[in-house]
Amino acid sequence: xxxxxxxxxxxxxxxxxDAVVLGAMVLYLAVFTGVSIAxxxxxxxxxxxxxxxxxxxxxxxxHIILCIGPLARFSDRLAPILYNRRHLGxxxxxxxxxxxxLVLLYYGGFGAVNPVEAVLLEGRSFxxxxxxxxxxxxxxxxxxxxxxxxxxxxxWLDLLRPQVWKWIHxxxxxxxxxxxxxxxLGSIAGDDRGSISFSLLGVGFVxxxxxxxxxxxxxxxxxxxxxxxxxxxxxxxxxxxxxxxxVVDDIPEDRARVVCLAASTGAPPLxxxxxxxxxxxGGISAVTNVCAHQGGPLGEGKVINGCVTCPWHGxxxxxxxxxxxxxxxxxxxxxxxRVEGRTVLVDPKPLPPGxxxxxxxxxxxxxxxxxxxxxxxxxxxxxxxxxxxxxxRDKEPDA
Amino acid sequence: xxxxxxxxxxxxxxxxxPRRHRVFLLIALPIALAGLALGAAGLxxxxxxxGTGFWETGAAxxxxxxxxxxxxxxxxxxxGEVPASYLLVEMGKFGSADRFTKMPEIDGATVSIRGxxxxxxxxxxxxxxxxxxxxxxxxAVLPADRPAVPPHRENAPDAVTLxxxxxxxxxxxxxMKPGAGRGHKACATLCISGGIPPVLVVRDGDAAxxxxxxxxxxxxxxxxxxxxxxxxxxxxxxxxxxxxxxLGSWRTLxxxxxxxx
Numbered sequence: 011x012x013x014x015x016x017x018x019x020x021x022x023x024x025x026x027x028d029a030v031v032l033g034a035m036v037l038y039l040a041v042f043t044g045v046s047i048a049x050x051x052x053x054x055x056x057x058x059x060x061x062x063x064x065x066x067x068x069x070x071x072x073h074i075i076l077c078i079g080p081l082a083r084f085s086d087r088l089a090p091i092l093y094n095r096r097h098l099g100x101x102x103x104x105x106x107x108x109x110x111x112l113v114l115l116y117y118g119g120f121g122a123v124n125p126v127e128a129v130l131l132e133g134r135s136f137x138x139x140x141x142x143x144x145x146x147x148x149x150x151x152x153x154x155x156x157x158x159x160x161x162x163x164x165x166w167l168d169l170l171r172p173q174v175w176k177w178i179h180x181x182x183x184x185x186x187x188x189x190x191x192x193x194x195l196g197s198i199a200g201d202d203r204g205s206i207s208f209s210l211l212g213v214g215f216v217x218x219x220x221x222x223x224x225x226x227x228x229x230x231x232x233x234x235x236x237x238x239x240x241x242x243x244x245x246x247x248x249x250x251x252x253x254x255x256x257v258v259d260d261i262p263e264d265r266a267r268v269v270c271l272a273a274s275t276g277a278p279p280l281x282x283x284x285x286x287x288x289x290x291x292g293g294i295s296a297v298t299n300v301c302a303h304q305g306g307p308l309g310e311g312k313v314i315n316g317c318v319t320c321p322w323h324g325x326x327x328x329x330x331x332x333x334x335x336x337x338x339x340x341x342x343x344x345x346x347x348r349v350e351g352r353t354v355l356v357d358p359k360p361l362p363p364g365x366x367x368x369x370x371x372x373x374x375x376x377x378x379x380x381x382x383x384x385x386x387x388x389x390x391x392x393x394x395x396x397x398x399x400x401x402x403r404d405k406e407p408d409a
Numbered sequence: 410x411x412x413x414x415x416x417x418x419x420x421x422x423x424x425x426x427p428r429r430h431r432v433f434l435l436i437a438l439p440i441a442l443a444g445l446a447l448g449a450a451g452l453x454x455x456x457x458x459x460g461t462g463f464w465e466t467g468a469a470x471x472x473x474x475x476x477x478x479x480x481x482x483x484x485x486x487x488x489g490e491v492p493a494s495y496l497l498v499e500m501g502k503f504g505s506a507d508r509f510t511k512m513p514e515i516d517g518a519t520v521s522i523r524g525x526x527x528x529x530x531x532x533x534x535x536x537x538x539x540x541x542x543x544x545x546x547x548x549a550v551l552p553a554d555r556p557a558v559p560p561h562r563e564n565a566p567d568a569v570t571l572x573x574x575x576x577x578x579x580x581x582x583x584x585m586k587p588g589a590g591r592g593h594k595a596c597a598t599l600c601i602s603g604g605i606p607p608v609l610v611v612r613d614g615d616a617a618x619x620x621x622x623x624x625x626x627x628x629x630x631x632x633x634x635x636x637x638x639x640x641x642x643x644x645x646x647x648x649x650x651x652x653x654x655x656l657g658s659w660r661t662l663x664x665x666x667x668x669x670x
Contacts, residue, residue: 021423034442038449045453054459055586066452070445087433089420116585117596120501122603133598133640141641145595196591206455210448312419324421 015165018097027094031101038067057116064109069189071102073214076186080225082322086310089321096162099182103152103159110152113145144196151188154181167304176305190215233270233284253285255354258372261289266318268299268309271358285345285356288313288329293369295329296345296356302327302363303340331366457590462583465525469538472524473551477560477656478516480624480631481606482509484535485560485657494560494657496534496606496622497522498579502596504604505537506630508548515550523547527583532608532620532659534582564628564654564663571651571662573611575623575643577601581608594644601643607631609649609662621653621662628654628663638666 018024042063046054075098082092118125123132134143158179160166167175193211238253253271261267266286284299286309297318299309306322313319317326317335327334332342341364346357349370361367418427426434472495474486482497482505497505509515524535524547538547577600580588585596589610601607609621625635651664 023422023426030438034445037442038445041446041449042453045450046456049454050459052459052461052463052586058459058586062456066449070448070452086420087430087437090422090426090430090434093420093422113595117593118599121599122503123599128599129595132595132602133643135641138641140645144591206451210452314419314421319419319421321420324423 015163015168017163023090024094024097027090028097031098035067035071035101035105038070039063042066057112061109061112061116064105064112065193068102068106068109069193069211069214071098071105072186072189073218075099075102076182076218077221080221083225083228083307086321092322093324099155100159100162103155106152106155110148139195142195144192147188147195148192151185151192154185154188158182158185164303172302172305186218232268238269238271249355251357251359252348252355253358255287255356257352258289258294258349258354259352261287261294261354264288264290264313266309266311268307269356283358283360284309285358286311286318287347287354287356288318290316290329290369292374293371294347294349294354295367295369296347297327297329297332298343298345298360300342301325302334302342308342330369331364333364457587457592460529460581460587460589462527462529462581462586462588464527464583467525469523469525469547472522472526472535473519475560476509476515476518476520476522478506478509478513480629480656480661481622482506483560483657483659484520484522492658493533494659495526496578496659497524498534498536498605500536500539502577502579502600502603502605504606506604508537512548515548519551519553521549521551527579529582530617530620532578532582534578536579536584560657562654562656564652564661566652568650568652570648571609571611571621572646572648573609573621574646575601575607575639576610577605577643578608578622579605581610589644591644597643598640601636602640607639607643620660621651622656622659623649623651624661624663626652626663626665628661631666635666642666 043059046059046062075095078088078092078095078098082088114125114129118127118129121128129145130143130149133141135141136143158181161170161175161178170178190211193207238255253269255269256267266288269285269287271283271285284307285296286299286307287294287296290313297308299307301308301320301322303320303323303325306320306325308318308320308327311319311321313329314326315335316329318329319326325334325340326338327340327342330344332344334340343360343363344365344367345360346367347370348355349372352372354370418429420427420430472484472486473488474484474495476497477483477485484495484497486493486495497509499505499508522535523538523541523544525538527534527536538544540546574589575597576589576593577597579600580593580596582588585593587593588597607623609623611619611621613619623631623639625631631639649662649664651662654661654663
């Protein structure tokens, strides 16, 4: 059995997500258009109105997209918004493309030179802020957004490999800078108005920057908390090269504790690596914290059906062998673990992705019993269908 | 963080939505949509004024008057309540100088022109209708039953310095709204490059704007290098020094594009 890519592997959440995105965009356009018409005596130019409505909608959506990632790290309640972010991104690109097409047609058309040259270069000067072709910035941003939309499918992720794909998609921040420049230098700066627009652009930048800054600081703090040096080997010579994670009681059932290897653990390949140490059915297993799909934080995931399930898109990997359940073929690095008494130790040297490692079992303690009896603790969320056979990805089994 | 998560439902996109996520979305989604609508309304209110430009639609009609070709083709009519001077342009983003270059004898003649009117703040323009198989050419010289009335022309002796925005007269008068500002810069540049007469709009507080048809120092239409220097200045607030004058109901300003600030 192999697996094949499909355009979209639809499920209920994706349909609901897309319906909300479409509804929200229609709502925005309707309110923008309605307010514009209602507040002017002369009828607005319909094409210019469409240019303004789509342009503002695109940049508002871009801000939302940029904030989703860090916000989902603050609270996993926002995970449903992150889950189908790709569709939001493609929708935003379509709106931006419509904006650009209308500009080219209306402002660049009906003249003696081709519309692209007319809009981007005619009568412009790079030496002057006033005459700077700010449309070029928007065009550059649009090209980057096209690249991101065109390669957003898992087919490209698979083809380009996750690391390369991730780097390409980090260019969304470049696109954001270009779009902010386009708006600030162009439609806002040139007109004797824009107090609200300028303020909103500034507020938007501050919100995006703050979200990323706070998320980054929290990540660093988390790494600091989870930072583990090599185990002390004066009393335990056999612990040489191993890292002491903590005690099993610190790790909730089916969840992980993320450890970050300290500088003393060796050269750069290991230093700073994050390892997710899971507790499942009386055993301890360790895998890399980085999901093979889009680099999601596996340590914030949960073991479902014996598989570590990524909190971002639900990709699964066997907690013992780091292999996606067949027919999927993704693999992640695993680590050797052992438990001494209640102390968990992990060998920081990653094993080749997909290597099976027997869990390190430990004896149940009264604490474990209390954990199971505590009515406030939800051991297994009944609303999660753990009997689901396979994750539904955009790559589906091909019978 | 992990312990906190363990006490709550875990979201998986292809599984049922945990209750706490459902409750959160039911509360957060309406608030977010309301915020989005509010943002849309705020941004709509902050858009530049649409202006009062007007562009006649429907069938083209006939205008009669005296035509002059310099600095730009203009039709001067006397039939209405007040004399009016209509700038003459073609369809699309083109002036009409090319059309009349082929018929220089028409300068000063009484003509009939078929077209559609654009106007704003009393400034007027005719977009000349294209040739039509049934209606014939849009411009026709009328028999001179009486001598054509030459338009009022006047030039002041002293130069003045004015601050304003250069716009393309066709879009500004109604082909596009608002037809001004940096958002319209590319279009205005294309229009003026195509021969649409450039106009300086001088605004002074709440007073009605004053419009100046820009010409070269010799009083002819801007073209060539003079026009090239002017193009990057379009749609910006600039200072212009020139000699004011009148051509029919239009104010004119003879300028040296090299002295722009």
